[in-house]
Amino acid sequence: MSSDGEKVGVVGCGLMGAGIAETCARAGLEVVAVETNEDAANLGRIRLEKSLSRAEAKGAIASAADVLERVQIGTNLNALADRSIVVEAIMEDEAVKTALFRELDQIVVSKDAILASNTSSIPIIKLGVATSRPGHVIGVHFFNPVPVLSLVELIPSYFTAEATTERARTFVQERLGKHAIDCQDRAGFVVNALLIPFLLSAIRMVEGGFATPEDIDEGLIRGCAHPQGPLALADLIGLDTTRAIADALYEEYKEPQYACPPLLARMVDAGQLGRKSGRGFYAYS
Template identity: 70%
Template sequence: MTSIERVGVVGGGLMGSGIAEVNARAGKDVVVVESTAEAVEAAHQRLENSLKRAESRGKIDSAAAVLERIRVVDDLTALADRDIVIEAIVEDEQAKTDLFRRLDEIVTSPDAILASNTSSIPIMKLAVATKRPSHVLGVHFFNPVPVLKLVELVPSLMTDTDTTERARAFVQDDLGKTAIDCQDRAGFVVNALLIPFILSAIRMFESGFASAEDIDHGLVLGAAHPQGPLALADLIGLDTVKAVAESLYEEFKEPLYAAPPLLARMVEARLLGRKTGRGFYTY
């Protein structure tokens, strides 16, 4: 089985930078691609800050040494020699499809894996944009990536067994994560369960049934959840919650997957949670 040493990540936001960090901490050679020079600088700063925190807490010996294994650029062709490229851009089907079409032309090795960190979009929709659907699958990490151990592996109907097993060895043996197998259905395992739960909490708050604080305290103190559903929505990002809900609803047409009006209004107002400083709570 061919080892994976050269890793590409497209997108240097919260998820992309976290994926890059865990790979560099595992000794991989990492290239992160962003869309603009400003985004490159922001991604580099995000990585540096996270690694310095890890160093201060004794999680790694040297932030500088890990950072040396990461290049952040604004040129997609820098991914040509990668063994795996992990897409971590905005949760938008058209944007991801266009990116996979370009990656198929750029990444030279026929054995290279093209992976998506999508949290909800069916992998087949991305795979058919390429001439190598057998080498496309979902590799879905969870936020914060350096902390949470779970990764969902999502092969499509066209993914080779060898591709899935290489991805499993990479995730488990190289990165030290735990992989679970998922069918190629919108939401996979975790979000297919989690998003309806969060949407129910939003509807409860929207109806005036209970305050955000009381809803979250109820689940933390009464059901031993580490975090309440509305605080969790703020952490995920309300735009991402809405995008996943829409993807689930498009696939299954179940009312419990429909985004509540309040969620739509908050996204329109750019009240997206922690990343904008205000969502159901103020940060």
């Protein structure tokens, strides 16, 4: 099946899901996005409208309204029945994702449809074997903000058919204009397996009183030419997501560098999740 005719479904319309829906719609594709309830769907719609308005103001797109017309946001998973590719972008919880893939397997009619996960750490094989079509399940991991960052990690599992991987590559590169890299189905894939220990090291420096978040971030920006410091980046990713990825990495490798620092666990327990909650290592208005 050619990616030119892809009907795209996105499950989840939070930060990542809305970004994936926007990127697909900006590429001229028809998108159906599904959220858990009306409040979440409305928040997703507002998120999408704001992002597209900014893109129009910058001249990145001709018309926000035209792109919005290509996205339907609802609450019924059955609306994904006719989709040829469905991208899951829900919370980073293995049990919840596995249950969703089991449900999508029953709903999506075409057995040629790709069921993709935007997971940043959960093994794809676990999602694939929850379905009757593991050969059509693949990891397609976008990076935040999705409309801006060009990288996508492609993660086939042990059972993913080569044709599925190549069709996903065509979709990502030719249809969406992104750059795909190939990753083995191991927790963290390429980017997070390198990035998360770095972020955790910065958190341990704060925890141990070695330096303030401001000084650590300034050090990396001014001393290593990083565009953003590790603690501001953790706030952007979400401290809950950072913790979830760390936990998945530690579960897989059992190496101390992947262990969640107590400070990170306490901040997440206190609801200080970074930008999304208004406070993490920094305060956000």
